[in-house]
Amino acid sequence: MDPDQVAKAFVEHYYSTFDTNRNSLGNLYQESSMLTFEGQKIQGSQNIVAKLTSLPFPQCQHTISTVDCQPSGPAGGMLVFVSGTLQLPGEQHALKFSQMFHLMPTPQGSFYVLNDIFRLNYA
Numbered sequence: 001m002d003p004d005q006v007a008k009a010f011v012e013h014y015y016s017t018f019d020t021n022r023n024s025l026g027n028l029y030q031e032s033s034m035l036t037f038e039g040q041k042i043q044g045s046q047n048i049v050a051k052l053t054s055l056p057f058p059q060c061q062h063t064i065s066t067v068d069c070q071p072s073g074p075a076g077g078m079l080v081f082v083s084g085t086l087q088l089p090g091e092q093h094a095l096k097f098s099q100m101f102h103l104m105p106t107p108q109g110s111f112y113v114l115n116d117i118f119r120l121n122y123a
Contacts, residue, residue: 007069007080010103010111015062022052028113035116048116061087063094078103078111086120096121 017024029035029045035052036042042051064084072079080101085094102115 003069003071003078004067006103006111007067007078010080010101011064011067011082014101015064018052019059019061022055023049025049025052029116030112030114033113033116035118037118038120057088059089062097063087072102076105077114083121 014025014028017028026045026049029048031044033045033048034041034043035048037051040051042048062084063086064082066081066083068081070079071077080103082099082101084097086097087094097118097120099119100115100117101113103111104114106112
């Protein structure tokens with residue numbers, strides 16, 4: 001299993017789901033998962049989805065610039081670092097963002113997000 005391919009597939013799935021149906025992101029998280037969104041810490045898949053679905057825009061468009069990944073720890077985890085832009089409806093300029101995911105393997109052979117850190121990058 002090539003970590004770069006796994007990271008790329010995860011990133012494509014995550015952002016296409018985020019952009020079209022944020023409610024479906026819940027199955028990517030577990031109760032132990034933690035999201036830090038602009039400095040606010042949220043734990044558990046239901047709380048994370050509640051946060052993401054409460055954002056003040058109905059839809060958006062992510063454009064990914066870079067995806068870097070590294071294997072992490074003896075359990076087969078993976079760190080994935082993403083940078084790109086976020087276009088909100090009605091806004092002229094896209095926002096730059098960075099996001100880091102710590103993916104952990106599930107017994108079913110897929111991955112879930114243990115840690116997720118999101119930041120907008122202001123110039």
